[in-house]
Amino acid sequence: MKLPVVGEEKRKTSDIRLVVDSHQIREDIIVLNREQEHYLRRVVRLENGTSFVAIDGKGLAWRVCLTEYGAQILESLSENRELPVSVTLVVALPKGNGFDDIIRFCTELGATSFLPAKAERTLLNPGENKIQRWRKIAKEAVEQSERLIVPSITKPRPIKEIFVEFSTRNIPKYIACARRDSPHLLSTCQRDFSSPNPPSEIVVATGCEGGWTTEEIETAIASGFKVVSLGKRILRAITAPLTAMAIISSLWEGSGGN
Amino acid sequence: MKLPVVGEEKRKTSDIRLVVDSHQIREDIIVLNREQEHYLRRVVRLENGTSFVAIDGKGLAWRVCLTEYGAQILESLSENRELPVSVTLVVALPKGNGFDDIIRFCTELGATSFLPAKAERTLLNPGENKIQRWRKIAKEAVEQSERLIVPSITKPRPIKEIFVEFSTRNIPKYIACARRDSPHLLSTCQRDFSSPNPPSEIVVATGCEGGWTTEEIETAIASGFKVVSLGKRILRAITAPLTAMAIISSLWEGSGGN
Numbered sequence: 055m056k057l058p059v060v061g062e063e064k065r066k067t068s069d070i071r072l073v074v075d076s077h078q079i080r081e082d083i084i085v086l087n088r089e090q091e092h093y094l095r096r097v098v099r100l101e102n103g104t105s106f107v108a109i110d111g112k113g114l115a116w117r118v119c120l121t122e123y124g125a126q127i128l129e130s131l132s133e134n135r136e137l138p139v140s141v142t143l144v145v146a147l148p149k150g151n152g153f154d155d156i157i158r159f160c161t162e163l164g165a166t167s168f169l170p171a172k173a174e175r176t177l178l179n180p181g182e183n184k185i186q187r188w189r190k191i192a193k194e195a196v197e198q199s200e201r202l203i204v205p206s207i208t209k210p211r212p213i214k215e216i217f218v219e220f221s222t223r224n225i226p227k228y229i230a231c232a233r234r235d236s237p238h239l240l241s242t243c244q245r246d247f248s249s250p251n252p253p254s255e256i257v258v259a260t261g262c263e264g265g266w267t268t269e270e271i272e273t274a275i276a277s278g279f280k281v282v283s284l285g286k287r288i289l290r291a292i293t294a295p296l297t298a299m300a301i302i303s304s305l306w307e308g309s310g311g312n
Numbered sequence: 313m314k315l316p317v318v319g320e321e322k323r324k325t326s327d328i329r330l331v332v333d334s335h336q337i338r339e340d341i342i343v344l345n346r347e348q349e350h351y352l353r354r355v356v357r358l359e360n361g362t363s364f365v366a367i368d369g370k371g372l373a374w375r376v377c378l379t380e381y382g383a384q385i386l387e388s389l390s391e392n393r394e395l396p397v398s399v400t401l402v403v404a405l406p407k408g409n410g411f412d413d414i415i416r417f418c419t420e421l422g423a424t425s426f427l428p429a430k431a432e433r434t435l436l437n438p439g440e441n442k443i444q445r446w447r448k449i450a451k452e453a454v455e456q457s458e459r460l461i462v463p464s465i466t467k468p469r470p471i472k473e474i475f476v477e478f479s480t481r482n483i484p485k486y487i488a489c490a491r492r493d494s495p496h497l498l499s500t501c502q503r504d505f506s507s508p509n510p511p512s513e514i515v516v517a518t519g520c521e522g523g524w525t526t527e528e529i530e531t532a533i534a535s536g537f538k539v540v541s542l543g544k545r546i547l548r549a550i551t552a553p554l555t556a557m558a559i560i561s562s563l564w565e566g567s568g569g570n
Contacts, residue, residue, distance in 0.1 A: 134544075135544040135545045163555065199547065201545055239566065240563070285561050287420055287421070288457050290420060293420050293554075300554070300555040301566075307496060308559075
C-alpha cells in the first residue's frame with residue numbers, strides 16, 4: 055500500500071532499534087533489505103510514517119522514518135552508552151551453545167570484541183553457520199541494550215596463537231584461572247590503574263570446561279598475561295566471562311558516581 | 313553386588329559432590345535416597361569403595377565413601393568458598409525460564425537467598441513444580457561451584473509486600489533501575505562501606521522486562537531501598553541480577569587481594 059510520508063505532527067514514534075550496514079546508507083535514505091523490511095513491517099508491525107532508531111554498529115545512530123522506499127533519516131542521535139574502555143574477551147569455546155549466551159550477556163555489558171579460541175580442552179568445532187549466528191546474536195544484543203557499537207567476533211583460532219599474538223601488544227592482559235591463589239580481577243585492575251582514567255584497551259581470557267592446561271597458562275604468562283581470580287567459587291565456562299565483563303564495566307563506569 | 317568396604321590404600325577418589333538433607337545423616341552414615349543412589353551408581357558410575365564429597369547445604373561437608381548401605385563418613389572437610397556477606401536477591405520474575413538462569417548464575421556467584429517476586433509487569437505465575445525445579449537448580453549449582461550453602465528460594469510473593477517487609481530491617485538495601493541517572497551499585501557500596509569489612513547482609517532488587525513501575529520504585533524508596541544503576545546499557549531482566557551479584561562478590565572477595 056502506498057502512503058505519502060506523513061507530516062511531523064502525525065508521525066508515530068517507536069522505540070524499535072535496528073542495526074544497518076554502512077553500505078545501506080545513501081545520503082538521507084537507508085535502503086532496507088528483505089529481512090529488515092519483514093522484521094519492521096511483519097514482526098514489530100510498524101507502518102509507513104512511524105519513526106524508529108537505526109544504528110550503523112560503529113558508533114552512529116539516527117532517528118529514521120519508515121517509508122515505502124526505505125528509512126528516511128530525520129536526525130542524528132548523540133546518545134552514548136558505550137564503555138570508556140575497549141574490552142576484548144578471549145574465550146576458550148565452551149561446549150554446546152554456551153558461547154551464544156556469552157555473546158548475548160557480554161555484549162549487553164559492553165564488550166568490544168570476542169576472540170573465540172580452541173584450547174586443549176575445547177570440544178566444539180564450530181562451522182561458518184555458527185559464526186554467522188554469533189554475529190546475529192551480537193547485533194540483537196546491541197539493539198536490546200541500546201548500544202551503538204556491534205562487537206567484532208573473529209573466527210575461532212588456536213588459543214596459543216592468540217596468546218603469542220598479544221605478546222607484542224603493550225596493553226593490560228589478564229587470564230582468569232580457578233583453583234590458584236591468584237589476586238582477584240577487581241583488586242588487580244584497581245592496583246594497575248589507580249587513576250580513575252581507564253586504559254584505552256583491556257584483554258581478559260577465560261577457559262572452557264575443565265579449565266586451562268598448565269602449558270596454556272604458561273604461554274599466557276610468557277605473553278604478558280597476568281593470572282587473576284574471579285572469586286573462590288568454581289564458575290562455569292559461561293559464567294566466567296560475564297563476571298569479568300560485569301567487573302570491568304562497573305569499575306570504570308561505576309567509580310565516577312554514574 | 314555386595315562388596316566389603318575397601319581399605320584406605322585401595323580406595324578410589326572422585327571429585328563428585330552431592331547435597332544431602334540433614335535428616336539423611338545417621339551418626340557416621342549418610343542414608344542415600346533412590347535418586348541419589350541412581351545418580352552416583354548409574355549416572356556418574358561410582359562403585360562401592362569410591363570416595364566423594366557430601367554437603368549438607370548448610371555449611372558442612374565430608375569426604376564419604378560409597379558402600380552398599382549408604383555413604384560412610386570418612387572425615388569432615390574445612391574448605392570454605394562462601395562469601396563473607398549474605399546476599400539476598402529480590403527478583404521480579406522474568407518471562408519464560410529466565411529465573412532458572414538467574415538461580416544458576418547467581419548461586420555460582422555466591423547468593424544466599426532468592427525472593428522471587430510478582431511485580432506489576434510480571435507475566436509469569438509459577439506453580440509448585442517450578443519452585444521445586446528452582447530448588448533443584450540451586451543444589452546443582454552449589455555442587456558445581458563447590459559451595460557449602462544451598463541458597464533458600466521462597467515462593468513468589470507480591471513485590472510491594474516484600475518491599476514493605478524489608479522496611480523494618482536495618483540492613484543495606486538497593487533497587488536497580490535503568491534509565492535514571494542513579495549512582496552505580498559499585499560506587500554506592502564503596503561509599504556506604506568504606507572499611508574493607510562487609511556488612512553481614514545486603515539486599516538487591518532487580519526488575520522484570522519493562523522495568524519497575526514508578527509506584528514500585530516509590531514503595532521501595534519508602535522502605536529504605538537506595539536506587540542504583542548497573543551501568544548505562546539496558547540490561548535484560550536475566551542479566552541485571554547476575555551483574556549485581558558479580559559486583560557484590562568481587563567487592564568483598566576481590567578487594568582484599570584474594
